[in-house]
Amino acid sequence: MVDKAGLGSLIAGLVLIALGAYGIFMYLPDVITVLKGSLGIIALLIGIFLAIIGVFIMKE
Helix, strand or coil: CCCHHHHHHHHHHHHHHHHHHHHHHHCHHHHHHHHHHHHHHHHHHHHHHHHHHHHHHHHC
């Protein structure tokens, strides 16, 4: 017999996946803008961490 909590989680997950896909499709230009901004922020953070690590390596 299937666990009712597992089945409920599966159904809720599928509904949220469908709603998320619909939201992404409806607001695709905004989603692309957010992704571009997120990539820029991630690149900035990685650059800062690499610079800090480089400073620590040079001190040794």
